Amino acid sequence: MKTFLKWLAGVLAVFVLLVVGLFVFISIITDTEPVVYENSYLHIRLSGTLNEYIPPDPLEEFFGEVPLDLKKVRDVLEKASVDDRIVGVILETGYLQCGFAKMKELTHLIRTFRQSGKKIYAYLGGDITMTRDYYVASACDSVFMPPQSNLVLPGVLSEITYYKNFFKKIGVQAEFIHIGKYKSAPDVYTRDRMRPAHREELSVLLDEIYADIVTSISTQRALPADEVKRLINEETGFTGLRAKEAGLVDSTLFFTDMPALFNTEERPARIDAVDYARIAPSSLDIRNKSRIAVIHCSGTISGGYDSEDSFLGTLAGARSLVNHLQKTARSKLIKAIILRIDSPGGSAAASEVIWDAVRKARKKKPLVVSISDYGASGGYYAAMEGDSIIAEPTSLVGSIGIFAGKFNVRELYNKLDLTNESLSRGKHARLFSIMQPWSASEKK
Incomplete structure (x- = not known):
């Protein structure tokens, strides 16, 4: 038996050493800077969700599954603008899914890159190119798409499904209490239509977003605003050929023809943005002055550490943020x-913890808050202690208020012939019971 245990311990030790060795090997490989040839162009592909920041993962990097985030896009454009090996950029967009504030920042980054004198060309090569894709692409020097690809500019829409009547039919009662006129998150469970305050809020947001789309396309494509509105409202869908006639794109061509646009003696080599992101800024003699720390608060605010949740998605952990703020505040x-x-907010208690950490860090060094797509509810609460708050015109900021609630499923149990028995001690022991509504005293 002892011999077997020794053998098992030896096998486990070898296995652990192999895992650690593999991890170290992967880390070394992924930390190695890629080769950037002279006469190269940077290829940026934007599609799907664009996260603010994705922490490095050596395994994902090793297997080539690293997604772009906004931080990487910001970094690669800054580096490419001063890198003599890079002759220009091709930006390819396809069904981009992000908020309008991120889209607005992308157009700022593109215009900043253009100030370097290098060209950035947009390619709309998907079967269907939507408003978000075109909004970003229109900021480039020129926009191209295949002759028979489709560009669709339908305007903006907000749809909300209300569950009150459905819950009533199946025997579920949603009980929520909210404080704040515009705190409308629980309405989808407790109402069958929009409250006037919620309708007012969405109408203002849609008006601002639609006006920004029209103004941005008009400015970036040198088209009259009324003509942009006409194209959106009367034509909506365009083939590549029709988009060229309308002035929405500069020409029709295929992606293989794009590198020739840089007019270099030899066809430029391609380097992907994910690979180029590994180039150290110091190698290009930028960011060599005083350091500024960027701390990300991305996702639903919760206690604990940054993590991923199968239901809530990305969680911004209060403990992680507090640790980062304390370390940077102490750093010389x-x-x-x-x-x-x-x-968009989250736990009120966790938001207050972050608020306190921001307040304390601000006493030691300047602290500026920058808001991306959302700085709402608890996210805005945490921001208030910064020296200043900066946001895009289309950032969603505010949503001041709180709510709490539960679902009463007694009637559903009756419909399903389910029974429930409980014993309790204490007047409000059933405060969070799903079998009965709140009493007047419990609501207080």
Whole structure:
């Protein structure tokens, strides 16, 4: 038996060493800078969700599954603007899914890159190109798409499904209490239509977003605003050929023809943005001055540490943020802090913990809050202690208020012939019971 245990311990030790060795090997491989040839173009592909920041994962990098985030896009455009090996950029968009504030920042980044004198060309090569894709692409020097691809500019829409009547039919009662006129998140469970305050809120948001789309396309494509509105409202869908006639794109061609647009003696080599992101800024003699720390608060605010939840998605952990704020506030190398928030809110208690950490960090060095798509509810609460708050015109900021609630499923149990028995001690022991509504005293 002892011999077997020794053998088993030896096997486990070898296995652990192999795993650790593999992890170290992968880390070394992924930390190695890629080769950037002279006369190269940077290829950026934007599609699907664009997260604010995705922490490095050596395994994903090793297997080539690293997605782009906004931080990487910001970094690669800054580096490419001063890298003599890079002759220009091809930006390819396809069904981009992000908020309008991120889209607005992408157009800022593109215009900043253009100031370097290098060209950035947009390619719309998917079967269908939608408003978000075109909004970003229109900021480039020129826009191209295949002759028979489709561009669809339908305007903006907000749809909400209300569950009150459905819940009533199956025997579920949603009980929610909210504080704040515009705190409308629980309405989908407790109402069968929009409250006037919610309708007012969405109408203002849609008006601002639609106006920004029209103004941005008009400015970036040198088209009259009324003509942009006409194209959206009367034509809506365009083939590549029709988009060229309308002035929405500069020409029709295929992706294989794009590199020739840079007019270099030899066809430029391609380097992908994910690979180029590994180039150290110091190798290009940028960011060599005083350091500014950027701390990300991305996702639903919760206690604990940053993580991923199968239901809530990305969680911004209060403990993680507090640790980062405390370390940067103590560091002698860090001269200032940028707190980058992209959060719809979350736990009130966790938001207050972050608020306190921001307040304390601000006493030690300058702290500026930058809001991405969302700085709402608890996200805005955490931002309030910054020296200043900066947001895009289309950032969603505010949503001041709180709510709490539960679902009463007694009637559903009756319909399903389910029974429930409980014993309790204490007047409000059934406060969170799903078998009965709140009493007047419990609501208080």
